[in-house]
Amino acid sequence: MPDTLEKDTELKKFEKINTHVYDSSEAASLYVAREIADLIKERQKTSDNVVLGLATGSTPTKVYDYLVKFHKEESLSFKNVITFNLDEYFPMQPDSIHSYVRFMNEHLFDHIDILKENIHIPDGSCTKENVKEFCDAYEAKIEKNGGIDIQILGIGRTGHIGFNEPGSSLSSKTRVVRLDRVTLLDAASDFFGLENVPAKAITMGVGTIMAAKRIILMAWGEGKSLIIKHAVEGEIKESIPATFLQHHVNCDFILDEAAASNLTRIHTPWLVSECIWNDTLIKRATIWLSEKLNKAILKLTNEDYSEFGMGSLVADIGSAESINLKVFNQLQQTITGWPGGKPNADDHNRPERKSPFPKTSLIFSPHPDDDVISMGGTLLRLVDQGHHVHVAYQTSGNIAVFDDEVIRFLDFALDMQPNNHELIKQFDKIRDFLKNKTPGQIDSPEIQKIKGLIRKGEALSACRYCGVEEDNAHFQNLPFYETGTVKKKPHSQADIQITYDLLNKIKPNQVFAAGDLSDPHGTHRVCLKIVFEAFEQLKKDKVKWIDDCYLWLYRGAWQEWDVADMEMTVPIGPKDMQRKKNAIFKHQSQKDAAMFPGNDEREFWQRAEQRNKETARKYNALGLAEYEAMESFVRYKF
Incomplete structure (x- = not known):
C-alpha cells in the first residue's frame, strides 16, 4: 500500500507532481500493472483499443512480469492493445542482444497474445538518410491511433525521460538525439564497456510524451532519489526534462521508499x-x-x-x-575500535558485545573484492584482534574480467608448459573465440571458468595479505549469477540453500553483508536478499545459534550510509588505510579500469578512500574526534 503520509496533503505541499510512495518496487509495480490491466478490460467491454507507451530498462520489468502473469493466470487478453516504445539506440539491429526489440520480446511480447502488427518500436536499423522520415511516420502512427492512453516512464540520473537529455525542449517530437555522458556511463555495464555504447538514440520527444492522456513515471532505489526530488519539487527547466511533467494534468510518480527518500516530507518532515x-x-x-x-x-x-x-x-x-x-x-557510542567487541569491557553502550571472545566472523562479499573495498579496515582489525574471520565470496565475478586478462594468464601457463599440446590447442581455440567476439557476446564455458579462476586467485591473495586463512575463504559461486551475461537468473532455493548450509556450518557470532544496493547490475541486491532469506529459514528451523548472531550491513563501493543511520563506525588510521588499499590492489584484474564502473569512473580504492575519509570528516564536523577515515555499519534486526 502507498505510504500513509499521502493522506495528509499538507505534508506534500512542496511537491508539484502527485507522488505515491510504496514499501517496495514490487508493490508499486503491481499497482501500475493493475491500472493498465483495468483499462484494457474496460476498453474490451466497448471493443475499443488501448494505446500504451512503453519503457525499457530495469524499472518497468516487474510491471511486465505482472502483466504476463495476468495474461496466464487471469486470462487477460492483449488483442486490443497497441504499443509504442519510447526509444531505441541508434544504430541498433533488432536482433542484437542490446536492442529494445529483444528486450520487449523477452520481457513481455513473447508471453502475451498481442498482435504483432500492433507493436511499434523505433527502428534502430534505419539509415542516416531515412531516419527522419521514420521519426515523422512514428509520430503520425501515434496520432492515427488516437494518441497514447497511458505512457510508462523511467527517469535517468540526468533527469531524462525517454532519451530526452538535458536541453530538450517542451515541444520536441520523435527524433535522433546524442546521449549525455552520464547516460552512456549508466549503460556501460549492459554493453560491457563504455566504448561499446551507441552515442545516439531515437526517442519520442518531450512533446510526444506530454501529449499522452495519462503518464506514470516509476523510480526505484536511492540512486534515483536526488533527481526525483529535483523533478518533483524543483523549478521547471530544460536542464532537467522530467520537470516538464509538472505541466501535465494527469501525471503520477510511483516510487519505492528509497527513491522517495529525499522528498522533503520524508527526508526533513519538520520543515x-x-x-x-x-x-x-x-x-x-x-x-x-x-x-x-x-x-x-x-x-x-x-x-x-x-x-x-x-x-x-x-x-x-x-x-x-x-x-x-x-x-x-x-x-x-557508535564509534569503536573493536568491531568484534572489546573483551573485559563494559559493553552496555557499545555496538558489539564483549562475549564471546574471540568471535567467529563471517563476511559475505557479493563480488570477490567487495570485502576489502567496503570493509577492508574492519576486516584487518578483526584479524589483528584475534577473531576467526571467514569470507564468503558469493559470486565468481567472472563477467567483470577483461578478455586480455585471459590471454595474459594463458601465456603464463604456456610458458610454464611449452610442450603441452593439449594446452596449446585449447589456447588457440580461446584466442580465436576472443578475436571474433562481439560486444556482449557470452563467453564460452572455458573462458568463463578461466575468468572465475582469475578472480578467485586474486581473492585468495587478498585473504593471505589480510591474514585470513585460505581454508576460511569460501567460494560459493551462487547459481543465479552464472549466466555469462549481465542479466542474471532470478535467485532460487538453490542459492538460499548454499548460503544456509555455509551459515549453519560456520555458526558465526557476527555476519557482515553488503547493503550497498546501487551496483550497476543489481548483484548486491540479489546477494543480500539471499542472505536475508537464509537467515529467515534458519530462524524458522529454530537453529539455536542464530539468536545470538548479529547481522551487520556495510557499504562503500557505490554509496555510503547516512550518518544518522550508522550504528557502528570503525576508525581507520593512516597505516590501516594503506593496508586496506594494498588489499584492494591484490585484485589486479579490477585495477586501473573496472568492467562495470557505474556512474563513478574512479578506481575502487579511490572511491573507498574518499568515502571513508568523508565519513570521518562528517563525524568531526559534528563535533566528535577527528580520525583519518571511518567505515560504517548498520545492524539489521529481523
Whole structure:
C-alpha cells in the first residue's frame, strides 16, 4: 500500500507532481500493472483499443512480469492493445542482444497474445538518410491511433525521460538525439564497456510524451532519489526534462521508499509540519541542523532549532542543550575500535558485545573484492584482534574480467608448459573465440571458468595479505549469477540453500553483508536478499545459534550510509588505510579500469578512500574526534 503520509496533503505541499510512495518496487509495480490491466478490460467491454507507451530498462520489468502473469493466470487478453516504445539506440539491429526489440520480446511480447502488427518500436536499423522520415511516420502512427492512453516512464540520473537529455525542449517530437555522458556511463555495464555504447538514440520527444492522456513515471532505489526530488519539487527547466511533467494534468510518480527518500516530507518532515518526535527522528533532525548550519552539535541553540521548524522538539525535550547531548552521546557510542567487541569491557553502550571472545566472523562479499573495498579496515582489525574471520565470496565475478586478462594468464601457463599440446590447442581455440567476439557476446564455458579462476586467485591473495586463512575463504559461486551475461537468473532455493548450509556450518557470532544496493547490475541486491532469506529459514528451523548472531550491513563501493543511520563506525588510521588499499590492489584484474564502473569512473580504492575519509570528516564536523577515515555499519534486526 502507498505510504500513509499521502493522506495528509499538507505534508506534500512542496511537491508539484502527485507522488505515491510504496514499501517496495514490487508493490508499486503491481499497482501500475493493475491500472493498465483495468483499462484494457474496460476498453474490451466497448471493443475499443488501448494505446500504451512503453519503457525499457530495469524499472518497468516487474510491471511486465505482472502483466504476463495476468495474461496466464487471469486470462487477460492483449488483442486490443497497441504499443509504442519510447526509444531505441541508434544504430541498433533488432536482433542484437542490446536492442529494445529483444528486450520487449523477452520481457513481455513473447508471453502475451498481442498482435504483432500492433507493436511499434523505433527502428534502430534505419539509415542516416531515412531516419527522419521514420521519426515523422512514428509520430503520425501515434496520432492515427488516437494518441497514447497511458505512457510508462523511467527517469535517468540526468533527469531524462525517454532519451530526452538535458536541453530538450517542451515541444520536441520523435527524433535522433546524442546521449549525455552520464547516460552512456549508466549503460556501460549492459554493453560491457563504455566504448561499446551507441552515442545516439531515437526517442519520442518531450512533446510526444506530454501529449499522452495519462503518464506514470516509476523510480526505484536511492540512486534515483536526488533527481526525483529535483523533478518533483524543483523549478521547471530544460536542464532537467522530467520537470516538464509538472505541466501535465494527469501525471503520477510511483516510487519505492528509497527513491522517495529525499522528498522533503520524508527526508526533513519538520520543515513541512509538526512532527511526532521519536529518538530516530530527533537524531536525524539534529544531525541535519548541525550540517545545515555548519555548527558542531553541542553548539546548537534553541533559536537554531526554532528557526528550522523544530521548536516543538525543544518544547518537548526542554532545551537545545539536552537534545544536543542526547544525540552527541548516541553518535559517540557508535564509534569503536573493536568491531568484534572489546573483551573485559563494559559493553552496555557499545555496538558489539564483549562475549564471546574471540568471535567467529563471517563476511559475505557479493563480488570477490567487495570485502576489502567496503570493509577492508574492519576486516584487518578483526584479524589483528584475534577473531576467526571467514569470507564468503558469493559470486565468481567472472563477467567483470577483461578478455586480455585471459590471454595474459594463458601465456603464463604456456610458458610454464611449452610442450603441452593439449594446452596449446585449447589456447588457440580461446584466442580465436576472443578475436571474433562481439560486444556482449557470452563467453564460452572455458573462458568463463578461466575468468572465475582469475578472480578467485586474486581473492585468495587478498585473504593471505589480510591474514585470513585460505581454508576460511569460501567460494560459493551462487547459481543465479552464472549466466555469462549481465542479466542474471532470478535467485532460487538453490542459492538460499548454499548460503544456509555455509551459515549453519560456520555458526558465526557476527555476519557482515553488503547493503550497498546501487551496483550497476543489481548483484548486491540479489546477494543480500539471499542472505536475508537464509537467515529467515534458519530462524524458522529454530537453529539455536542464530539468536545470538548479529547481522551487520556495510557499504562503500557505490554509496555510503547516512550518518544518522550508522550504528557502528570503525576508525581507520593512516597505516590501516594503506593496508586496506594494498588489499584492494591484490585484485589486479579490477585495477586501473573496472568492467562495470557505474556512474563513478574512479578506481575502487579511490572511491573507498574518499568515502571513508568523508565519513570521518562528517563525524568531526559534528563535533566528535577527528580520525583519518571511518567505515560504517548498520545492524539489521529481523
